[in-house]
Amino acid sequence: MTVKVIKDEIAAKLALKNMYKLLMEQIGLLLSDQERKFVNELQAFCIDYEPKIDMSKDVYVNFPALGSHGYIQRLNQWKEFTDAGCKYEMLLGINLAMMDPELDLARLASGILCGNPTFQHGGTPELAKVQDELMSGKKIGCISMTEPNHGSDTVNMEAHVTKLDDGYKFDGTKIFTTNGPKADYFIGYGCVDNAQPRQTMVQAMLSRDMGITTERITIPVVPRVHIGKTYYNGLKCPNSMVTGQPGIGYNNLFDGLVPERLAIVGSSLGIAWSALLTGVIYSSMREQFGKPIMSYQAVSFPFADLCIRLSSATITAFRIAEIYDAKILKAHKKDIPEATWKASAQWSSQIKQLCAKLSHEICYETQQLMGGVSVTDNTRVAQAKGVSDIQEVIGGSRGVQTLILAGNLSKLIKGI
Numbered sequence: 507m508t509v510k511v512i513k514d515e516i517a518a519k520l521a522l523k524n525m526y527k528l529l530m531e532q533i534g535l536l537l538s539d540q541e542r543k544f545v546n547e548l549q550a551f552c553i554d555y556e557p558k559i560d561m562s563k564d565v566y567v568n569f570p571a572l573g574s575h576g577y578i579q580r581l582n583q584w585k586e587f588t589d590a591g592c593k594y595e596m597l598l599g600i601n602l603a604m605m606d607p608e609l610d611l612a613r614l615a616s617g618i619l620c621g622n623p624t625f626q627h628g629g630t631p632e633l634a635k636v637q638d639e640l641m642s643g644k645k646i647g648c649i650s651m652t653e654p655n656h657g658s659d660t661v662n663m664e665a666h667v668t669k670l671d672d673g674y675k676f677d678g679t680k681i682f683t684t685n686g687p688k689a690d691y692f693i694g695y696g697c698v699d700n701a702q703p704r705q706t707m708v709q710a711m712l713s714r715d716m717g718i719t720t721e722r723i724t725i726p727v728v729p730r731v732h733i734g735k736t737y738y739n740g741l742k743c744p745n746s747m748v749t750g751q752p753g754i755g756y757n758n759l760f761d762g763l764v765p766e767r768l769a770i771v772g773s774s775l776g777i778a779w780s781a782l783l784t785g786v787i788y789s790s791m792r793e794q795f796g797k798p799i800m801s802y803q804a805v806s807f808p809f810a811d812l813c814i815r816l817s818s819a820t821i822t823a824f825r826i827a828e829i830y831d832a833k834i835l836k837a838h839k840k841d842i843p844e845a846t847w848k849a850s851a852q853w854s855s856q857i858k859q860l861c862a863k864l865s866h867e868i869c870y871e872t873q874q875l876m877g878g879v880s881v882t883d884n885t886r887v888a889q890a891k892g893v894s895d896i897q898e899v900i901g902g903s904r905g906v907q908t909l910i911l912a913g914n915l916s917k918l919i920k921g922i
């Protein structure tokens with residue numbers, strides 16, 4: 507039960523509808539009429555739905571409600587939900603993360619990390635069924651890529667795949683599988699020859715009933731999301747569930763990382779806007795020494811600095827999403843120049859790194875500017891801060907994002 511720390515009139519001003527109003531004042535100009543309509547409907551849904559969320563329960567009970575509105579993901583068109591693409595997905599992530607960042611994390615793992623391969627590499631009736639089950643929120647998905655001994659170095663995985671007449675047998679152990687302990691479906695990876703991952707990596711949609719077991723890992727900052735250790739116990743996967751045959755699985759892994767990272771950007775931005783706007787509203791009403799604390803430059807100037815950086819990051823993120831939509835997602839695959847793929851890998855990596863780190867900094871700094879109330883459950887900041895703790899490490903840690911950029915920089919000299 508929440509013990510009241512905050513004044514009622516300040517709590518009332520922190521209503522989600524006010525947060526969204528201020529958000530739209532900041533980002534509204536960056537949206538087309540169609541995107542604005544999408545966001546208005548999404549925000550109306552969230553304002554109505556937020557009081558129905560039971561924070562003492564795991565997030566998964568909310569999946570069907572998201573699914574019925576096409577809000578498990580918006581990277582790809584599914585059924586009548588045609589407002590789709592990377593920018594729509596970012597807008598979805600921003601608004602859902604402002605409502606409930608743990609729910610947003612879990613739905614992103616299910617809808618994007620697990621669901622996207624069904625759009626990009628599907629084509630069988632079995633995969634179409636999985637797609638419908640995931641997108642409707644009736645089933646839960648995850649991606650099981652990272653292994654205990656291979657995190658950043660995930661390509662050199664130990665999970666082994668054996669070719670059978672009608673599919674593949676998977677053996678191996680994965681770790682940090684977001685949603686894993688609750689999941690019905692697992693995008694899985696393994697190699698036919700582990701010494702040759704580039705040529706032999708397989709990607710497949712594995713289901714729990716094929717022979718997967720899981721254990722939950724305790725991750726205190728996201729108590730309502732289950733993250734686990736996943737065991738492929740010699741499971742047999744039929745060809746109809748394979749999304750990347752040997753070698754193609756490797757390409758799929760890397761192509762998938764770009765939209766995955768851009769989707770994580772949406773969550774990071776939502777977390778950051780949530781904390782910042784909460785801080786600004788609260789500080790404009792909280793009085794000390796007879797004045798609102800916002801009237802002290804020690805409070806208002808740092809907020810202004812954070813806002814400059816967050817607005818700039820948001821504008822950049824949207825532009826990258828628009829370019830990804832036009833030049834990759836909605837382009838004919840065979841017409842996409844190599845340079846575009848490379849740029850998308852670099853841009854998604856750099857904006858993911860920037861926004862993930864910024865979300866954490868904004869949550870922490872906002873807490874220092876707001877004072878004690880911000881670490882309680884009286885505002886959204888403490889939960890946002892918790893999820894911001896993991897934004898950098900999910901989707902590839904800081905060192906790996908930096909490695910990608912450093913690698914590109916060191917090759918620049920060859921071009922002159």
Ligand SMILES: Cc1cc2nc3c(=O)[nH]c(=O)nc-3n(C[C@H](O)[C@H](O)[C@H](O)COP(=O)(O)OP(=O)(O)OC[C@H]3O[C@@H](n4cnc5c(N)ncnc54)[C@H](O)[C@@H]3O)c2cc1C
Nearest residue numbers: 649650651652657658682683684896901902903904905906
């Ligand atoms: C909460 C959470 C959820 C996650 N969800 C999923 C999921 O759903 N599915 C999934 O498959 N994985 C998931 N992951 C795994 C995540 O992608 C990995 O944690 C991440 O890739 C880093 O791997 P690692 O933790 O093994 O760290 P390590 O690879 O051991 O890295 C440790 C440190 O060394 C640095 N480092 C490593 N190599 C280099 C290098 N070459 N150059 C510079 N620095 C380097 C890293 O940046 C990091 O700082 C999740 C992780 C967490 C914590």
